[in-house]
Amino acid sequence: MADEPSWDDIFSGSGDSTGRARTTPEEDGASRPAAPRSGPVSRRELRERERQQERGRSVPDAAPAAGSDAPSARAEEPALAPQREPADPFPSTTTAAAPPPKPPRRKTHRGTWILAIILVVVLGGGAIGAATLWNQVAPGVQALFGAKPSDDYEGSGNGTKVQFTIASGDIGSTVAANLAKAEITKSTEAPYKILLANPSISFQPGTYSMYQHMSAQSAIDRLQETDARLVTKLVIPEGTTLKGIVSLMATATKLPTADIQKAAADYRSYGLPGNATSLEGYLFPATYELDPGKTAHEYFQEMVDTMLKRLQSAGVAPAQYEHTIIFASLIQKEAGLAADFPKVARVFQNRIDQGMLLQSDATVAYGTGSTGRVTTTDAERADASNRYNTYVHKGLPVGPISNPGDTAIEAASHPASGSWLYFVTVDLETGQTVFSTTYDEHLRAVSQFQAWLRAHPSYNK
Incomplete structure (x- = not known):
C-alpha cells in the first residue's frame, strides 16, 4: 500500500514526518531497557542491576528448532522493570561498590575498673604494704594503659631495712650497680644518671642503713647523711699483745684469722726498724674505723704508721x-x-x-x-x-x-x-x-x- 513505509524507510531509521524515530508499540513499552543514567551510580542501583543480571542468567535459553532462524526465547522476553526502593541515604561518589561501613567500636571501661580494684587493694594494705604492692603492680598497670615502665621507684623505701656497704675505691657506677643489686633502687641507670648530672657527689666508705625500693634520689641523699652511716670500729686497748689484736681484728672485720696471721707474720713489709723481729709493740693502740674492703695488711700498716708518728712526736730518734x-x-x-x-x-x-x-x-x-x-x-x-x-x-x-x-x-x-x-x-x-x-x-x-x-x-x- 502507498501509505506503508518502504523497506528502505523501515531499515533506514530516518523517522516519520514529525522528526521522531518511528518505533513499534513494543519498543515504546517496558520491553525496552532504560538508557543508562549518566553520572554517579548508587550502590543500590548497582545491586539491582546485579540482581536483574542474575535473574536473566537463571532462565535457560530455548533451543531453536533445527534450521530455524528464529531468535531465542530469552531474546523475546521482556526485561523486568526495576523495583522501587527508597533512595540510598549514602550515595557513592564512584562507580565501584564500596565496602559496608564498620559498626562503631563499643567503648570499654575495663582498664578503669582494673585500676579501681588495684587502688582498693593497695590502699587497704596500709602505708608500707601499699607502697610495696604498688611497686609490684605498677609496671603492669603502666603497660595496661600504654605507658613505658619506669626504671625508678617512688618514695623513700618500703620499710625493709638493708645494710649497704661502700668499699674503698668504689666509683659511681659501682655504687649504682650495687644499689640495684641490693634491691634498694629499681635499676642501675636511675641512680647513675643522678651521679652523672652532679659530679660533686662523693661517698664515704662504710656501711649504711638503707631501705628496699627507694627512689634513686632518696637513696643518693641517704648515702650523704651522717646518721645513716653505721660506724663500726676496731678498738685496740693499750697494752694489748699482737695475739690479742689478731683476735680483735678477726671479730671486728670478719676477715679470716688465717689471713690476719699471715699478714702479721710478714712484719718486714711494714717499714719497721731493721732490728725489729715482729709486729709486736709497733701496733699503736687506738680506735680504728673499719673500712669495708680493707685487707689485714692495710689495717696493720695503718697501726704501724700511727706508732711511728707517735715516736716522732715524742722526740724519739729512729735509731x-x-x-x-x-x-x-x-x-x-x-x-x-x-x-x-x-x-x-x-x-x-x-x-x-x-x-x-x-x-x-x-x-x-x-x-x-x-x-x-x-x-x-x-x-x-x-x-x-x-x-x-x-x-x-x-x-x-x-x-x-x-x-x-x-x-x-x-x-x-x-x-x-x-x-x-x-x-x-x-x-x-x-x-x-x-x-x-x-x-x-x-x-x-x-x-x-x-x-x-x-x-x-x-x-x-
Missing part, C-alpha cells in the same frame, strides 16, 4: 725506736695508774744502770705465752730457756711484750727522778702501787700484796 718500744711495752704492762708510769720507768732504768735484774713477772709470763697473768711460779721464774725471763737474763727483754700507748712511750723517753729500785702493785683493782728504795721496804709491800691476793683469789689464776 732508738726498738729500744724505746721494748721499754715502753714493759712499762705499759707493769704500771697501773697513769701517774705511776714515769716512776715505773725510773725503777727499771735505775736497775739497768746498776746492773740489776729487772725481775718483771710480766716479761716471764709473756715468754710462757700466758699474757693475761700478772703472777708467775717459782719454776717459771727459774726457767732460763725463756728468753723473756728477766729473773734470769739481765737488761730489757729481747723484744716488746705489748703494744704501748702515748703515756708509756712518754715515760720511757722521760723517766721520773728518784732512787727507787722496787715497786709492787698492792691492789689490782685500784692500781695502787708502792715504790721502795730498800729491799726491806719492798718486802713489806710484797706482804701487803699477798694479803690482797688471798682476799681476791680470782686474780691469782
